Amino acid sequence: MRILIVTATYSPSINGVALTLNLQKSEFEKRGNKVTILAPKHPNQKYENSVIRIPSLPNPKIPDYPILVPIPTIHNLQIFTEKFDIIYFHHPFYIGDLSLTLAKYFKCPTVFYYHSRYEKIAQLHFPRLIFFPIINYLIKRNVGMIANQASQIIVGTQSVKQLLLRHKIKTPICVIPAIRKSMQIKNKSKSELKKRYGFADNEIIILCVSRLSKEKNLTTLLKIIKQVKSDRAFRLCLVGGGPEEKYLRKMANRLGLVRQTRFFGPVNHNITPQIYSLADIFAYPSRVDTQAIVILEAMSSGLPVVGFDCPGPKDFIQNNNNGYLVSNNLEFAQKLGELINNNLVRKKIGSNSLMTSKKYSFENSVDELENIFKKVVSEFKF
Structure with missing residues (x-):
């Protein structure tokens, strides 16, 4: 498969999403898939042939998530010379809108991995003077719109699936925990x-x-x-x-x-x-x-x-x-x-x-992702 991963954070940022995507990309490629990452520019980034960077500004509040500046450049326009079977995106808002727009251009399905309770996070970062019910409404509305336009939603736990169902999300939702590799060391006491x-x-x-x-x-x-x-x-x-x-x-x-x-x-x-x-x-x-x-x-x-x-x-x-x-x-x-x-x-x-x-493994989680991708691609009708 030709997979486009769209994310608001990627290496060298150090956080759960960035680390997991780095590992998943490597594993997908080992299995013969072609993977392209579309992610924000980072001041400490190293050039990677399969990573296309979007211009960005530093984010003083959350440095791991640069502020995207959607300006076309020769580098990021190269994405339109590619072909993709599926778009796998990890955030709503601009990333979600961009992913859905690209899906229309490439005539391919989308999979949205829902990572965070965005309205809860916003309450911590917006100034206290902002009326929280309005912020909550706008965030839930955007997340709902993005989620209902995706072909498939993936969440990490059953309880989060139930949260989304209560918000009347109609897109199919499956539970696949985002696993990283075991942290156990056997040779050191x-x-x-x-x-x-x-x-x-x-x-x-x-x-x-x-x-x-x-x-x-x-x-x-x-x-x-x-x-x-x-x-x-x-x-x-x-x-x-x-x-x-x-x-x-x-x-x-x-x-x-x-x-x-x-x-x-x-x-x-x-x-x-x-x-x-x-x-x-x-x-x-x-x-x-x-x-x-x-x-x-x-x-x-x-x-x-x-x-x-x-x-x-x-x-x-x-x-x-x-x-x-x-x-x-x-x-x-x-x-x-x-x-x-x-x-x-x-x-x-x-x-x-x-x-x-022991009930969970990185390899099994990638197996499940790959199977969902294949199912979504086979059932997709543009």
């Missing part, structure tokens, strides 16, 4: 990895891998860590970069958590498995993600996971089995405390977590 990264062997590591931005709810996580009661030494490790890093560092200092919090910053995806493998617990405070790929990554390293009871986490965390689903900050802190203080419980839940991860 936890003690060895802790020593390599400067941690004490008896120190319990609470890990959170996330973009450091408002929608990830990391200020709440710092408040939760402050509430954790434990006689045992523990430390929160935040892996990732983003616009909130400076603020989060100041907040950690203000809460007296400087010694209990370590900011790793952005790390190469090849290093990430080592970070997961040295950790003991995974904390996930976001309430707006539709799937949270990092939860499955943590489970593939045998980590018990604590997250809020909301779409995304609740689709993978089985309460009191492979982790804990909580309803408020105090309960979150209590469950972290239980896992820190009780080795047997932590190991048992971590073992169950690892078993859960």
Whole structure:
């Protein structure tokens, strides 16, 4: 197949969508498909023959998502010399409109992967003076229009599918979790990895891998860590970069958590498995993600996971089995405390977590994507 992937974020941006698309592109190509990426320009980008860049401006609010400037250039006009069997797009708004327009030109179907609860994210980034019900209405209206014009919608979890159905989306929806490769390391002990990264062997590591931005709810996580009661030494490790890093560092200092919090910053995806493998617990405070790929990554390293009871986490965390689903900050802190203080419980839940991860694999998710693409192409009528 000739696949055009249209996205608002791509390598060298470091976020879930960009990393997943990079892996999917490589796997599709290994299987004999021709894949072209249409993505915003990035100041640190490297030339790739199969990546066409759209002019963009820096986005001070969300640096991983540059502001698109739809100006035709010799480079991006080359897309019209190509032929595609299907367009696989990952965002509504301009990306969605562009994808649907290109689909008409190429006379091919479209698949829309719905990644985020966009109205929830907008509430965090728009000025408080803007009337939220109007913003919510406009966002839901645009997402609904884009979704109902696509040939197929893919979501990462069953709960998000139900959310879309409640919004009267008529396009067929299927559930295919966006899986990345296992984070498990077999040849290195936890003690060895802790020593390599400067941690004490008896120190319990609470890990959170996330973009450091408002929608990830990391200020709440710092408040939760402050509430954790434990006689045992523990430390929160935040892996990732983003616009909130400076603020989060100041907040950690203000809460007296400087010694209990370590900011790793952005790390190469090849290093990430080592970070997961040295950790003991995974904390996930976001309430707006539709799937949270990092939860499955943590489970593939045998980590018990604590997250809020909301779409995304609740689709993978089985309460009191492979982790804990909580309803408020105090309960979150209590469950972290239980896992820190009780080795047997932590190991048992971590073992169950690892078993859960074995139900999912990167290769199987690409198999499912490929099958959906073939089905959509075969049924498409222009």
